[in-house]
Amino acid sequence: MLVRPRRSDIKIIIRNVGKVVIGLGVAMAIPMALSLCLQEWKPALDFAIGIFACLIFGMTTEITCKTGEPSSWGSGLPTVALSWLTAMVFGAIPLYLSGHFGSFLDACFDCMSGLATTGLSIIQDLDHLAYGTNLWRHLIMFLGGQGIIVVVLTFFVAGTSGAMEMYRGEGREDQILPNVISTARFIWTVSIVYLIIGTSILLVTVVNAGLPAGKGLFHSICLFMAGFDTGGFTPLSQGIIFYHSIWLELATILTMCLGMMNFGVHFSVWRGNRRELFRNDEMKTLLITVFGLVILTQVGLSRLGAYPNAVAMFRKGFYQVISAHSGTGFMTIYGNEFVTRWGPLAFFAVTLAMGFGAAAGSTAGGIKALRINITARSIWGDIKKLLSPPDTVIVQKYHHVRDIVITNKLVHGVMVITTCYIITYIGGALVLAMYRYPMAEALFESTSACANVGLTTGITSPGMPALVKAVFILQMWGGRLEFMSVFLLIGMLVAIARGR
Amino acid sequence: MIEPRLTKALYIVILAALPGLLISWAFGNPAVAASGRGREVSSTELLENAGDYNETRVVYRGEVVGQVLKRGDNAWITVNDDHYSTKHRREYQELKGGNSGINIYCKYEMAEAIQFVGSYETQGDNVRVEGIFYMSNPDHGGDLMIEAESLEIVRDGHKVKGESIVVELIAAFSMGFIALLLGISWWKTSGSSLF
Numbered sequence: 002m003l004v005r006p007r008r009s010d011i012k013i014i015i016r017n018v019g020k021v022v023i024g025l026g027v028a029m030a031i032p033m034a035l036s037l038c039l040q041e042w043k044p045a046l047d048f049a050i051g052i053f054a055c056l057i058f059g060m061t062t063e064i065t066c067k068t069g070e071p072s073s074w075g076s077g078l079p080t081v082a083l084s085w086l087t088a089m090v091f092g093a094i095p096l097y098l099s100g101h102f103g104s105f106l107d108a109c110f111d112c113m114s115g116l117a118t119t120g121l122s123i124i125q126d127l128d129h130l131a132y133g134t135n136l137w138r139h140l141i142m143f144l145g146g147q148g149i150i151v152v153v154l155t156f157f158v159a160g161t162s163g164a165m166e167m168y169r170g171e172g173r174e175d176q177i178l179p180n181v182i183s184t185a186r187f188i189w190t191v192s193i194v195y196l197i198i199g200t201s202i203l204l205v206t207v208v209n210a211g212l213p214a215g216k217g218l219f220h221s222i223c224l225f226m227a228g229f230d231t232g233g234f235t236p237l238s239q240g241i242i243f244y245h246s247i248w249l250e251l252a253t254i255l256t257m258c259l260g261m262m263n264f265g266v267h268f269s270v271w272r273g274n275r276r277e278l279f280r281n282d283e284m285k286t287l288l289i290t291v292f293g294l295v296i297l298t299q300v301g302l303s304r305l306g307a308y309p310n311a312v313a314m315f316r317k318g319f320y321q322v323i324s325a326h327s328g329t330g331f332m333t334i335y336g337n338e339f340v341t342r343w344g345p346l347a348f349f350a351v352t353l354a355m356g357f358g359a360a361a362g363s364t365a366g367g368i369k370a371l372r373i374n375i376t377a378r379s380i381w382g383d384i385k386k387l388l389s390p391p392d393t394v395i396v397q398k399y400h401h402v403r404d405i406v407i408t409n410k411l412v413h414g415v416m417v418i419t420t421c422y423i424i425t426y427i428g429g430a431l432v433l434a435m436y437r438y439p440m441a442e443a444l445f446e447s448t449s450a451c452a453n454v455g456l457t458t459g460i461t462s463p464g465m466p467a468l469v470k471a472v473f474i475l476q477m478w479g480g481r482l483e484f485m486s487v488f489l490l491i492g493m494l495v496a497i498a499r500g501r
Numbered sequence: 502m503i504e505p506r507l508t509k510a511l512y513i514v515i516l517a518a519l520p521g522l523l524i525s526w527a528f529g530n531p532a533v534a535a536s537g538r539g540r541e542v543s544s545t546e547l548l549e550n551a552g553d554y555n556e557t558r559v560v561y562r563g564e565v566v567g568q569v570l571k572r573g574d575n576a577w578i579t580v581n582d583d584h585y586s587t588k589h590r591r592e593y594q595e596l597k598g599g600n601s602g603i604n605i606y607c608k609y610e611m612a613e614a615i616q617f618v619g620s621y622e623t624q625g626d627n628v629r630v631e632g633i634f635y636m637s638n639p640d641h642g643g644d645l646m647i648e649a650e651s652l653e654i655v656r657d658g659h660k661v662k663g664e665s666i667v668v669e670l671i672a673a674f675s676m677g678f679i680a681l682l683l684g685i686s687w688w689k690t691s692g693s694s695l696f
Contacts, residue, residue, distance in 0.1 A: 046669035053676035060683035103596055125596045126585045128566040131621040211570030237567050238600035245577050313643025335548055335645060463598055
């Protein structure tokens with residue numbers, strides 16, 4: 002039975018959404034400052050309009066949605082889902098005003114793709130885009146990757162009421178520290194430290210690749226934000242191909258690997274517990290799936306003789322599997338090469354890597370390694386049970402920072418989310434198939450959108466049908482939030498519509 | 502000595518084959534054409550039929566964008582041949598799809614002539630490149646590229662004139678004023694902190 006939310010709950014939700022939008026507006030000051038420094042006057046004004054729009058919305062919600070009552074259970078998750086949609090609309094304002102998008106829907110598409118760290122893009126003429134607007138594309142990826150709710154928790158929420166629900170609503174599994182606000186602040190501390198170190202490493206590689214220091218700094222900041230947050234936007238349309246640098250490829254692989262790790266593991270390593278890296282069952286699962294899919298890709302590519310030598314084949318194949326598995330979507334090949342040169346086996350391996358995703362509690366999308374591990378263990382447990390005497394009790398555990406017993410409730414939760422992902426992958430593909438896209442490519446693109454990866458065979462383009470753009474936006478939104486927040490928001494809206 | 506009738510027959514065969522050879526040169530497999538002079542191609546044509554053009558001589562034109570990446574005595578450049586390669590979006594306010602281009606590897610001395618690379622502020626130089634197209638170059642990590650034998654600038658780039666910002670200016674000031682009024686109202690009535 003759907004419970005109709007109280008009027009005060011709705012007010013709390015809208016007010017919290019307003020806070021998120023104000024936070025987004027504050028973030029727009031960064032690209033605006035860059036635009037002003039570079040004398041990009043029009044983009045600076047686009048950001049000013051964006052900032053004022055956010056402030057007007059936020060202030061209005063602050064004034065009109067005041068309530069003295071505490072939030073009731075269940076308002077946190079719809080807040081998250083609604084915040085992401087609203088942030089998409091407001092974040093798209095400077096993008097649309099830049100004049101590089103055919104419609105506001107297109108700007109919303111890129112904004113959701115950035116926030117959800119997907120990396121699919123339908124921007125037009127990226128190579129002539131202003132620096133400020135380009136920085137905004139990457140910054141929304143960084144904000145979305147860390148979780149915009151985490152941003153709000155860190156800077157805008159004084160109390161912890163409902164905070165845990167909002168934190169979990171963004172698809173984060175682990176509460177690393179006892180207090181959720183401390184956890185959110187820890188995530189930001191880690192991210193900023195990595196940003197400084199990662200940008201420095203990338204700067205060396207891009208300057209070595211031939212970029213001047215100033216432009217190199219811009220590229221390295223953008224690439225770090227896109228890589229660490231497993232996003233996949235790049236400053237230029239050629240993507241990673243533009244740089245022609247093996248060192249940059251290695252540095253981005255390192256960045257993607259850091260991004261695909263669970264923040265719980267990051268925390269353990271930061272606290273000096275380096276053994277966790279090797280003991281963690283999720284890390285082991287990731288290692289196995291990455292290794293298996295790299296082998297599958299190499300077999301597929303070598304059977305077709307797609308590359309002239311083993312080094313080139315490994316370089317391209319390995320990079321694309323890591324990019325797909327981490328949910329980043331950086332490309333060292335042109336999109337149509339997946340279809341024309343990679344052949345069915347390697348193509349399938351990359352699709353599978355995207356669908357699996359990286360670690361839970363990371364910035365990546367997809368089913369996640371932890372869920373694959375639990376599913377595999379529960380299947381193995383059932384087989385063992387069948388082969389054992391009837392009264393045998395089999396207790397299964399997995400290690401993730403600590404030892405955790407696998408219960409039926411846990412397996413049920415895992416199965417529900419996994420099923421949601423699979424249905425959404427297939428559902429999106431069917432919509433594409435309706436428009437006569439080939440099924441294999443449709444499944445690839447749909448998985449890429451829903452698992453927040455960003456690899457494309459070329460289907461994603463400004464000219465694709467509006468319905469497909471809308472479906473991809475929903476997939477990116479649902480996939481990033483792992484569906485539950487979205488379902489609760491829909492349930493709440495239905496309850497309001499029913500009037501009881 | 503060859504029989505006159507045989508010589509005559511040989512002439513007829515050659516004359517009959519000549520139109521066929523000309524037709525196949527013009528419309529046939531690019532690999533045949535590329536053994537001689539390069540055939541002018543677009544990036545879309547190269548990407549969609551990479552196998553057909555592999556290791557053949559091609560001619561390619563477009564706008565240099567991004568940056569000339571110097572690598573010792575050589576350089577990498579990205580050359581776009583899309584709609585924006587001749588019309589900067591800020592000057593024409595026209596959108597016609599995404600960017601499309603190919604990466605060119607050339608001697609740095611060839612790239613030295615490039616004065617403008619396409620960006621927000623500039624329309625890049627348009628170049629004509631003749632060279633060998635590789636679907637997957639073994640010397641460059643399997644990259645799809647053109648190794649240039651010659652590069653000439655066919656149209657100079659230029660600084661782009663800034664567009665009018667009056668509408669944006671009015672909109673920003675109006676919205677700023679509304680935001681200020683709301684801020685004052687919220688400050689007076691609320692008393693509570695956002696934080």
